[in-house]
Amino acid sequence: MSYDDRIRVDIDDDIAEPGGSFTGTLSRTPLDGGGSVDSSNLPMGAERSIRVALIMRTEGRGDVDQRTIAEVGVELDRFGSASTPFSLRVPPDGPISYDGRLIRVVWEIAAITDRKLAFDKRTSAPVVVVPRGGHGHYRYPHPRSS
Amino acid sequence: MDAPPNASGKTVLTCGQSSNIVLLISVVMALLVVAAVIAIGAQSLVATIIVFALMGGALFFLVPRVKEVRSWHDPELHLPEYPLTLGSSSEVRFVRRPKVTGSDHGGAPIAARFTLECEERATYRQGTDTRTDTSTVHKHVWTANGAHHETASIGTQLNVPDDHGAPTFDLGNNEVRWTLEIEPTGSSFPNSKASYTLDVAPVWAGGAGQPTDSTPRDAGSDSAPRPTPQDGVRLDGPEETWA
Numbered sequence: 514m515s516y517d518d519r520i521r522v523d524i525d526d527d528i529a530e531p532g533g534s535f536t537g538t539l540s541r542t543p544l545d546g547g548g549s550v551d552s553s554n555l556p557m558g559a560e561r562s563i564r565v566a567l568i569m570r571t572e573g574r575g576d577v578d579q580r581t582i583a584e585v586g587v588e589l590d591r592f593g594s595a596s597t598p599f600s601l602r603v604p605p606d607g608p609i610s611y612d613g614r615l616i617r618v619v620w621e622i623a624a625i626t627d628r629k630l631a632f633d634k635r636t637s638a639p640v641v642v643v644p645r646g647g648h649g650h651y652r653y654p655h656p657r658s659s
Numbered sequence: 660m661d662a663p664p665n666a667s668g669k670t671v672l673t674c675g676q677s678s679n680i681v682l683l684i685s686v687v688m689a690l691l692v693v694a695a696v697i698a699i700g701a702q703s704l705v706a707t708i709i710v711f712a713l714m715g716g717a718l719f720f721l722v723p724r725v726k727e728v729r730s731w732h733d734p735e736l737h738l739p740e741y742p743l744t745l746g747s748s749s750e751v752r753f754v755r756r757p758k759v760t761g762s763d764h765g766g767a768p769i770a771a772r773f774t775l776e777c778e779e780r781a782t783y784r785q786g787t788d789t790r791t792d793t794s795t796v797h798k799h800v801w802t803a804n805g806a807h808h809e810t811a812s813i814g815t816q817l818n819v820p821d822d823h824g825a826p827t828f829d830l831g832n833n834e835v836r837w838t839l840e841i842e843p844t845g846s847s848f849p850n851s852k853a854s855y856t857l858d859v860a861p862v863w864a865g866g867a868g869q870p871t872d873s874t875p876r877d878a879g880s881d882s883a884p885r886p887t888p889q890d891g892v893r894l895d896g897p898e899e900t901w902a
Contacts (some may be wrong), residue, residue: 531861548823569830571830573781573833574781574783574792575780575781575782575783575792575832575833576782576783576784576832576834576872578830578831578832578833580830590879604863606860607826607828607861608825608826608828608830609825609826609861610836611825613779613794613796613824613825613835614781614796615779615781615792615793615796615833616779616781616833616835618796618825618828618830618833636900642861643863644744644745644821644826644861644862644863645860645861645863646862646863646864646865647745647863650863651863655745655825655826656821656822656823656824656825659821
């Protein structure tokens, strides 16, 4: 039974401002056949819970600075499914997404799956934090605009 | 450096020049006194002459600084709005106030060279060394004129671009820093440089200058256009990584 490719994160808007939020829905389709899961007897590698995290990290010349800014945890029901809206807040003082000479600031939303006796599985998608008041003007990391 | 808003709602930055000069003078004179004691104790005529020559040189350099600290308050930078914002343009004023009032210089012309700079600072470990690379991503130099009455004052327009540099941030290993350096010229007041670290907030002021795509990038290669989802971004299976 595959536990992969069942997780879906829908992000309403992949652009947000400092002080704003990324919102969306995390869903996981139930197991094939709709059978229930015995949580005390999960097979190795089975997914137990899912976290959706807003992560900021740097790329470029310097050592990486990485922070998990916000995180929402979702427990799977006994059918192994989940569907929940989430809201991940961006700090009011940023930093914003930036594409500079030595430094790049990258934001992403990641779905991290906790699996029994196995490495967590992680899937991520880039998002953009634009200067406050710049929504509609910026679509790319600063200093590029639309 | 501090940034208290004053009664008129403006923010005044000071650059702590007095305390820096007093510290410098104290350290230099302490070192020279120790050196003089050692030289005299060693009964070395040459060493004694060298130390006293150094003391003379230090005094030659320091006396004007001492006179400045005694006669003038720290240089001030008056800003109508602070922190600054991307694409903003504001009328700022560089001010030097005398400690002793009552001497009007009749509006003698003075000038200053302003240098606004945005610098990226990337720190990395290489073996046991810690290195910091810097890159100036924006630099603008201009000159402004003013008048010296009792207070020396030079007003100018400070433009923060929205197509170069970034808002101020310091993430530990990666930092963006804005500085404004002011070099005044004029015979009636001290010409020592003043340097201010400015805070640029992650706010877009509406674009005094239109952003362009001219900024060089070599932080990496992935600057392909991003998709523009109208009805949500789906994030699922194929690009998984292992954590």
